[in-house]
Amino acid sequence: MIEQRRDESKEIERVTREMQERILADLRRIYSAAVVDHWQHPRNFRALV
Amino acid sequence: MDPQVSGEWFVSATKYGPLVHARLGIAQENSGKLVTEVRKKAREIAETEGRDFLIMDGSPGIGCPVIASLTGTDLALVVTEPTPSGLQDMERIIELARHFKIRTACCINKFDLDPEYAGRIERWCGERSIPVAGKIVFDPAVPESVVRRIPFVEYVSNASSDVIRTMWSSLWALVR
Numbered sequence: 001m002i003e004q005r006r007d008e009s010k011e012i013e014r015v016t017r018e019m020q021e022r023i024l025a026d027l028r029r030i031y032s033a034a035v036v037d038h039w040q041h042p043r044n045f046r047a048l049v
Numbered sequence: 050m051d052p053q054v055s056g057e058w059f060v061s062a063t064k065y066g067p068l069v070h071a072r073l074g075i076a077q078e079n080s081g082k083l084v085t086e087v088r089k090k091a092r093e094i095a096e097t098e099g100r101d102f103l104i105m106d107g108s109p110g111i112g113c114p115v116i117a118s119l120t121g122t123d124l125a126l127v128v129t130e131p132t133p134s135g136l137q138d139m140e141r142i143i144e145l146a147r148h149f150k151i152r153t154a155c156c157i158n159k160f161d162l163d164p165e166y167a168g169r170i171e172r173w174c175g176e177r178s179i180p181v182a183g184k185i186v187f188d189p190a191v192p193e194s195v196v197r198r199i200p201f202v203e204y205v206s207n208a209s210s211d212v213i214r215t216m217w218s219s220l221w222a223l224v225r
Contacts (some may be wrong), residue, residue: 043192
């Protein structure tokens with residue numbers, strides 16, 4: 001049972017990773033490298049002083 | 050339907066003049082009614098104090114709060130970014146402004162993230178006689194100024210703040 005759940009969890013992770021890669025590939029076709037980089041690594045937030 | 054309180058509006062004194070603003074309740078959506086209420090109060094104060102103009106920070110999108118922000122204004126500055134979604138949103142808001150016969154100008158924020166696409170936006174505006182009032186590069190000093198609660202043009206004096214100052218002069222010339 002535990003083994004089966006572990007396999008399911010790995011499968012979900014794999015599918016999620018593949019989906020993210022597909023989304024990113026789509027984004028790279030539409031948006032510039034800089035825009036995608038800003039989306040992945042947002043620069044416009046800080047902690048309030 | 051019973052009336053619900055979705056937010057509260059305030060009047061604050063700033064060194065630049067009075068500021069009328071509102072705070073929505075938790076999970077409450079903005080409404081045209083709230084925007085209209087804030088505008089009504091702002092106009093009332095401006096008239097009483099003999100102010101020359103009102104500046105409104107419009108809501109994003111093209112929904113009811115945006116229509117409430119736009120109606121009766123002399124000029125709408127559409128701030129966009131150099132991306133397909135930026136251009137698409139700008140097209141929709143300009144179409145909406147045209148419907149209400151409101152003049153528009155454009156500002157391309159973070160244009161350096163995709164100068165080629167920024168050029169496409171400029172051409173789109175040029176073909177429709179929409180002035181591009183300014184193009185601003187991505188500047189980390191902007192979020193820094195926000196967290197320090199200092200207006201950007203007071204926080205730094207650099208190329209970006211110069212663009213904003215120039216943009217203000219161009220916009221002022223358009224509405225005068």
